[in-house]
Amino acid sequence: MGIVELRKVVKRFGDVEVVKSLDLSIEKGEFLTFLGPSGCGKTTTLRMIGGFEMPTSGEIYLDGREVSALPPYKRDVNTVFQSYALFPHMSVRQNVAYGLEQKRLPKAEIERKVTEVLAMVRMDTFAARKPRELSGGQQQRVAVARAIVNGPTVLLLDEPLGALDLKLRKEMQFELKSLQRKLGMTFVYVTHDQEEALTMSDRVAVMNGGRIEQIDAPVAIYNRPKTRFVADFIGETNLLAGEVHREGSAHALSLGGARIPIEPDAVLESGRGISLSVRPEMVTVRKAEGHESEGVVLPGTVEETVFVGSVWKTVVRLKSGERVVATEPPATHGELEQGTSVVVGWNPKSAVVLEA
C-alpha cells in the first residue's frame, strides 16, 4: 500500500462532478505531480488529500490510515499554498515555529529545528523580518520551510512557483527537487506547466476533466502517451487521424491516398479509426529529388520555415491536406523556401498509435 491512497474518490460541487472516481497510489518518497489544464481538478484533488475538501464519495488513506473525514489539523500532511499564506502579523521565525508549537514540542527543540530549516532554505538571516518585507522568492522559501519543518508524511504543493518570474522559477524548481531528494520526503505537486512537471517529477499524473488520463514516468509520458489528450498536451506533436489498413502482420494508416506504415503494440482491425502522434523532432524534411524508400515517405510542400536558434522549424502541407511540423538541427539543410516540393518522413517506431 502506498503512503497516499485514493480509492474511487469523487468530488461534486453542486451538480458538477469535478473529480471523477480517482484511483491512485503514491509511493513513499516519490515526487508525484498532477499536471493538467486549468480547471481539470488538480487543486481539488490536492485539497482532498490535505483535508480542506471532503470527498463526496470514496476513501483516502494516509500511511495506511483512513483519513477521508478528518479535518486538516488531524492529518500528518503539510501544504505549501499558492498564495504562500504566510501569517502577516508574525515574523519569519514565528511563522516557521507555528506548526511545532501546535505539537507542543519543548522550546529549545523548536528553536533548534527552526534555525536548522531556515538555514536549509537560506533564509536564516531573514528570521526577524515580517513576510511583507520579503521578495516573492523569499516568501516562497519561508512557506516551504514552514511546511517541511514539521516532517510531514506527505508535502502538498499547489503551483508553488506560479507567482515567480521565469528565471527564479527555474532556480526554485531545481532547489525544490534537491530538497526533496535530500529529505526523502513524499512530494505531491500541482502544476499546469508541463516542463516543470517533466523536469521535477518521478511520476506525472496527467489530468483532464476530473480524470487521470495517464500516470507514468516523465520519459514515458513524453515518448509513449496513452491518449490523444496526453500526446497533445505534453510538448508539441503532429496528430494524424485516419483508418487502419492491415495486411497480415503489417499495419498502415490510410491518410487520403497515402499509406503510412505504423507499428501498434497490438493487432488492429482494418477500418478502425486511430490517431498517430509524431513528435516534430522525429520528422525529417528533404527536397523531393532523390527516392527514399525507408520508413514513412509523404509528399508535400513547404508552407513556412523558421530558424529558432537551435533548430529549423519547418511547416509542411501534405498532399492529403494535413499540416506536419518538423524541427531539425541547422546542419541538416538550409532554408527551404515556401512552395518547395518536399517529402517528410519518420521512423515508424517513433510514432505512437492512439485511439482516435
Next chain:
Amino acid sequence: MKRRFDLPTFLVGSAAAFVLAFIYLPMVVVVVYSFNPDAVNVFPMRGFSLRWYRMLLDDEQLLAALRISLLVALGGTSIGLLLGVPGAIALARHDFPGKRFLERIVLLPLTLPGIVTGVAMLSFFPLIGVPVSLLAVLIGHGTFLIAITLTQVYARLRRLDPSLEEASADLGAPPITTFFKVVLPNIKTAIIGSALLSFTLSLDEIPVTFFLIAGDNTLPIQIWAMMRRGISPEVNAISTLVFAGSIGLILLGTALGGRDKE
C-alpha cells in the same frame, strides 16, 4: 516658480473651509461659552470661569444620567461585539441557508429612522416580556450596534486571505487556536474601531432610547430635558466634556488603526 492664482483651487479651498466652519463653528461656540462666567451667552465674555463645570459636579441628576449613558454604551457595545463578531465570521466564512437574506437586512437597523426602530421595539419588547426599562434600552442599542460591528469586521474579513486559516489548520491548529492566533490579530483593529464607534453612537442616541426609557434618563435625554427649561450654561459644560471625550476616543481609534499597518 511663482504661484499664480488658480480659480478651481481657490473655489475648492473655500468650499472646504466653509464646510469645516459649518461643522465646527457651533461646537467652538459651545466650548467657548462653557467657560463663560455669566449665565447669558453674550460676546465678548467678561472673563474665564470654571463655574459651570463646578456646578455640573454637584448636579446629581446630570451625573446619574452620565453614569447611565456610560453603562448603556458599554453594555450596548458589548452586545454588539459579542454578536457582531461571530456574525461577521459566519457571514464571511460559512455557508448557511438564508445567508444572502441576512447579508441584505443586517444594515437595516442602521438605515431605518431611529423613530421607526424605537416604535417597533416599544411594541415588540412587551410581547417577549421585556418591560420598558433600562434593559430595553440596552437591548435596543445592542441591536443597531450589532450592525456596526458586523459590517466593519465583515469588511475586514473579506480582505483577509482565507488560506491563512487553512494554513493554520494545516499546521495542526484546531479552529479555536486558529481564531485566537491567526484571525483575531488580523481583525483586531476593526473590532476596536467598531467598538469605539459603537460607544460614541450609543452615547448620543436619542430616538430609540426615548421610546424605551422608563425613569432613568440617559445623558442626551437629560440634556434635552434641561434645555426645555431654557439654555443653561451647564449644558455647554457637559457638551464640551462629551465632545472632548469623543475626540479622545476617535484619536485613540486612529492611533490603534495606524499601528496595525506598520
